[in-house]
Amino acid sequence: MTCVLYDAHGLLGLDDPYSLVTLSRLLANGIVFTALLHWKNLDYRDLFHSSRAATAATMVVIVPLVLLATPCLFLLMGLVNRLLLAEFPMRAGMENEISSWLSAGLPQILLICVIAPVVEEMLFRGIILRSFLQQYERRYAILGSAVVFGFYHMNIYQLVGASLFGIVAGWLYERTRSLIPGIAMHAAVNTSVMLMAANAGAGAAESNSGFLVLLLLPAFPACYMLRRVLSGPGR
Known part of the structure; x- marks a missing residue:
């Protein structure tokens, strides 16, 4: 698909490589999901929310708790990343590549904050x-x-870090049979x-740390409440 669009980028006006990738x-992904859903005899409603619980109930009760609890997961992923960087320093070329991907252009924002959370949750959880x-026992699955x-x-x-995220997102899906909480958490992390x-930049680390500590104050009670709400048998 990228090769096809690259050859047609002049006609489409896609001079920005990030727009092309997005x-x-x-x-x-649209082609892949259309084929998979046709093969499995599913529709998008079944894929996103096959639970008996109403979608509105999930949005009102579960999603706010997930968003409040997300800073705990974000902190854990950050600590793991620091340990990995201490043991395996990143190449300068890779640092530049990641920095360019995370630069705040509109195509990157759409890809990382909107498209990636939706399509990746559809594929990996849905x-x-x-x-x-x-096919397998719950924990192994x-x-x-x-x-x-x-x-x-x-x-x-x-x-x-992504594996840790996948465990939490997988637990949410197994408990709720809905992709909506995982998409919300994925979008929040990205x-x-x-x-x-x-x-x-200079002084940003202290500012980010202070802001994260502030977010952690409601995060721990939210984790407890989320565990209580979803502690029953998965549906």
Whole structure:
């Protein structure tokens, strides 16, 4: 899809490479999901929210708790990333590549904060984890899909953090049978990464740390409440 759009970029006016990647990823995933849903005899409503609980109830009760609890996960992923960087320093070329991807242009914002959370949750929780849960024990299904999600990022710095995220997102899906909480958490994490990258600079570390501490105050009670709300048998 990228090659096709690249050859047609002159006609489409896609001079920005990030616009090209964003559009090609969106179209490619659309083709994949259309084929998979047709093969599995599912529609998009079944994929996004197959739970008996109303979508509105999930949005009103579960999603706010997930968003409030997300700073705990973000902190854990950040600590793991620091440990990895201490043991395996990043190449300068890779640092520049990641910085360019996280620069706050509109195509990157759409790709990282909107498109990626939706399509990745559709694939890794909506398709892969759903299938694993039908074949394997619950904990192995969640762990297996999380590891696949980690390897999908194709670098060691994101592998462990993405796997941790995949475990939490997989638990949310197994409890709720809805992609909506995972998409909300995914979008919150990716947006936080972009905001921290945009604020990088002198004195920004202290500012970001203080803001994270402020967010952690309601995060721990939200984790407790989320665990209580979803502690019953998964539906």
